[in-house]
Amino acid sequence: MLTRKQQELLLFIHERMKESGVPPSFDEMKDALDLASKSGIHRLITALEERGFIRRLPNRARALEVIKLPEAYSGPSQPRRGFSPSVIEGSLGKPPAAPKPAPTPSAESASMTVPVMGRIAAGVPISAIQNNTHEISVPVEMIGNGEHYALEIKGDSMIEAGILDGDTVIIRNTSTASPGDIVVALIDDEEATLKRFRRKGASIALEAANPAYETRIFGPDRVKIQGKLVGLIRRYH
Numbered sequence: 001m002l003t004r005k006q007q008e009l010l011l012f013i014h015e016r017m018k019e020s021g022v023p024p025s026f027d028e029m030k031d032a033l034d035l036a037s038k039s040g041i042h043r044l045i046t047a048l049e050e051r052g053f054i055r056r057l058p059n060r061a062r063a064l065e066v067i068k069l070p071e072a073y074s075g076p077s078q079p080r081r082g083f084s085p086s087v088i089e090g091s092l093g094k095p096p097a098a099p100k101p102a103p104t105p106s107a108e109s110a111s112m113t114v115p116v117m118g119r120i121a122a123g124v125p126i127s128a129i130q131n132n133t134h135e136i137s138v139p140v141e142m143i144g145n146g147e148h149y150a151l152e153i154k155g156d157s158m159i160e161a162g163i164l165d166g167d168t169v170i171i172r173n174t175s176t177a178s179p180g181d182i183v184v185a186l187i188d189d190e191e192a193t194l195k196r197f198r199r200k201g202a203s204i205a206l207e208a209a210n211p212a213y214e215t216r217i218f219g220p221d222r223v224k225i226q227g228k229l230v231g232l233i234r235r236y237h
Helices: 004-020 026-033 038-050
Strands: 054-056 064-066 111-121 134-139 148-154 168-172 182-187 191-200 203-207 216-218 223-233
Touching: 004 026, 004 038, 004 064, 026 038, 038 054, 111 168, 111 191, 134 148, 134 223, 148 223, 182 203, 191 223
Parallel strands: 111 148
Antiparallel strands: 054 064, 111 134, 148 168, 168 223, 182 191, 182 223, 191 203, 203 216
């Protein structure tokens, strides 16, 4: 049970932090509660902390955190200066609003087809990307500028990046990548794999997202970037 002054101070701190994100100073608290000295504020702060309503954060000036409020609290009892009430405007005496137009299918459900170029390893690299096997429809918002293609994932080396065996990934065709990008990498013109691109000095590192797989490091002349991951499609059976 809080005293009236304790509750006033707690609500003052809470409202000030809602408005500005910063706790009030002890001088502001003293003025708000009309106390003669800051020693009274110190006693109130200590009492609120002991009762579990606030917490003082160490090594930071004016650092207070409100942990809970009185159960009966439902908002400020009266507006502060500068307060602008939120008003929900009723419809009494007004003509009904015109209905919003239904979204057009082209804006909401447009899709385009991209070629599926076979399977790629998210594990031990397999043979290089195959030719176009079929096409799939992809939402247009998944596709940006440039050419795109899809690949079916085989393996589990990228599971911690959310890419699972059997998923279909959407790839933007590009020969460049930034560190951290998930890319289609062609190794020695023979093996293709999906890995996270890193640089190790002058070398290229292809990093798995599964601790069971080691990062593989190659000379820059052995790796060609064939595209960058931009989307993923998953079917649930």
